[in-house]
Amino acid sequence: MGIFDFLKKKEFDKISELEKKIVSLENTNSELNSNLTRYNGIVDIEFYIKTEKEKFDALDTEVNNQLVSKKNDLDELNNKYLNSLDVYKDLKSKISIYENQLDLAEFGLYEPLFDFEKSDQYRYEQSSIRDRQKHLITVDKACVCDTTWTIDGSEAKGRAATNKYIKLLLRAFNGECDALLGKVKWNNINQIKERIKKSFTALNKLGEGQHVRITNDYLELKLKEIILEYEFQLKKQQEKEEAKAIQDELREEEKAKREFEKAQKEAEKEEAYFQKALEKVRKEQGTNNSEELKLQIEQLEKELEEARLKKERALSMAQQTKRGHVYIISNIGSFGENVFKIGMTRRLEPLDRVRELGDASVPFRFDVHAMIYSDEARTLEYELHKAFADRAVNLFNYRREFFNVTLQEIKEKIVELGFEAEFITDAEAMEYRESLLLKEQSTIESIELIEEEFPTSLM
Numbered sequence: 001m002g003i004f005d006f007l008k009k010k011e012f013d014k015i016s017e018l019e020k021k022i023v024s025l026e027n028t029n030s031e032l033n034s035n036l037t038r039y040n041g042i043v044d045i046e047f048y049i050k051t052e053k054e055k056f057d058a059l060d061t062e063v064n065n066q067l068v069s070k071k072n073d074l075d076e077l078n079n080k081y082l083n084s085l086d087v088y089k090d091l092k093s094k095i096s097i098y099e100n101q102l103d104l105a106e107f108g109l110y111e112p113l114f115d116f117e118k119s120d121q122y123r124y125e126q127s128s129i130r131d132r133q134k135h136l137i138t139v140d141k142a143c144v145c146d147t148t149w150t151i152d153g154s155e156a157k158g159r160a161a162t163n164k165y166i167k168l169l170l171r172a173f174n175g176e177c178d179a180l181l182g183k184v185k186w187n188n189i190n191q192i193k194e195r196i197k198k199s200f201t202a203l204n205k206l207g208e209g210q211h212v213r214i215t216n217d218y219l220e221l222k223l224k225e226i227i228l229e230y231e232f233q234l235k236k237q238q239e240k241e242e243a244k245a246i247q248d249e250l251r252e253e254e255k256a257k258r259e260f261e262k263a264q265k266e267a268e269k270e271e272a273y274f275q276k277a278l279e280k281v282r283k284e285q286g287t288n289n290s291e292e293l294k295l296q297i298e299q300l301e302k303e304l305e306e307a308r309l310k311k312e313r314a315l316s317m318a319q320q321t322k323r324g325h326v327y328i329i330s331n332i333g334s335f336g337e338n339v340f341k342i343g344m345t346r347r348l349e350p351l352d353r354v355r356e357l358g359d360a361s362v363p364f365r366f367d368v369h370a371m372i373y374s375d376e377a378r379t380l381e382y383e384l385h386k387a388f389a390d391r392a393v394n395l396f397n398y399r400r401e402f403f404n405v406t407l408q409e410i411k412e413k414i415v416e417l418g419f420e421a422e423f424i425t426d427a428e429a430m431e432y433r434e435s436l437l438l439k440e441q442s443t444i445e446s447i448e449l450i451e452e453e454f455p456t457s458l459m
Helices: 003-098 119-138 155-181 189-206 216-287 291-319 350-360 377-387 407-416 430-442
Strands: 143-145 212-214 324-330 340-345 367-374
Touching: 119 216, 143 155, 155 189, 155 212, 155 216, 189 212, 189 216, 216 291, 324 350, 324 377, 340 350, 340 377, 340 407, 350 367, 367 377, 367 407, 377 407
Parallel strands: none
Antiparallel strands: 143 212, 324 340, 324 367
C-alpha cells in the first residue's frame, strides 16, 4: 500500500466519522426541535402568568390605595354625621319644649302640687301667689344685684342704672311668663315649665356682666303660678268630664224611665185585652162547657197573670231607683286582656245598654261576663268601683268605669259582698279574633316600625 492509499483511507475514515457525527447531531437537533415544540406552550403560559401577575399586583396596589382613601372618606363622613346627629338631638330637645305635645318619656308623668276640690279655689290661690310676687318685687328680692356699681364715682348713679336694668330683666321675665300662662292647657305643663326655666337661665346669663340675676324664690313663685293655671285647667276638664258623665247617667235614667212607662202601658194594654178575652170566653162557657173552652180559659188566665206581673215589675223598677242590673263586660280587641267595665243599668232589657256601649265608639262589640240583677244594684256597683279604684284605667275620671283587674278578683269581691252571680269566664271576642285571622291570611310578614329615626352610627 502506497502512501497515497494510506492517506486516502484515513481521509475516508474521517469522512465516515464526520458523517456519523452529522447523523448524531441531526438526531439531537430533531430531538431538541421535538422538545421545543413540546414545551413551547408551557413557556408561553409562564410568560403570560408572569405578565398577568404583574398587572394584578399593580391593580391590587391601586385598589388598596383606593380602599384606604375611601375609608378615610368614610371616617370623615361618619364624624360629620355624628356631629350633625348631636346637633339634631339638641335642636329636637329644644323644639320639643315649644311643641304642644305630651312627651311623658322625656318629661315624666305629672304629679299634682295642689289638690283643691273646686276649680275656683285654684283662682284664689293664684291671686295669693301673685301678691307674694309683688311683695318680692317691693322688697327688692325678686331680682338682685350682687355688687355695688358706681358711675362717675357716684353710687347713686350706679344704683339708678342697676335698678333700670333690674326692671328690664323683670319686665322681660314677667312678659314671657304671662305669655306662657295664656298658653297653658291641661296637657302641656311640662313643656311650659321648661320654657320658663330656659327663659330664667337665658335672662340671668344676660345679667352676668352686670351681676344682676332673677332670684330662685321668684322663679319658684312663677312656676307655682303656672302649675296653678295648669291644675285649674285640669280641674275644669275634670269637672267637664264629670258633668258629661252625669248627663250621660241622666240620659240613661231617662231612657230607663221611658222603657218602664212603655212597658207599663203595654202591660196594661195586654192585661185589658186578656181580661176582656177571658170575660168573653167565660160567657161562652155558660152555654158551652166544652174541654176546649176550659183550656182556652186556663191559657188566658195564665197570659193575664203574666201581663199583670209585667205591669207590676215595670212599676216597681220605676219606683225603686236602686234596683237594676250590674254588668261585667270586656272588649279584648279594644282594651286588651284583663280590662273590664263594671257598670249598672236600670233598663228592663239590660243587654240593650251593652249593645249601645259596643256601638258607640269602639271597633268591637263587648262580651258579657256577668249580668247581676239586684234590688241593691247601685250599692253593688259602688262597692266594686271602690274596691278597684286604685286600678281604674282612667284615674282622671272614675266614671269611665274601666278597671285593670282579673275576672276572678271581681267574682271574689262580689261573693264577699254577699251577692250571687253566674260568670262566663272566656271572652268570645268573635269580631276581634276573626279580624286577627283575616290579617294573618292577608299579610305574609309583619314589619315593625323602627322607633329610632336615625342609626347611632354609619359604621
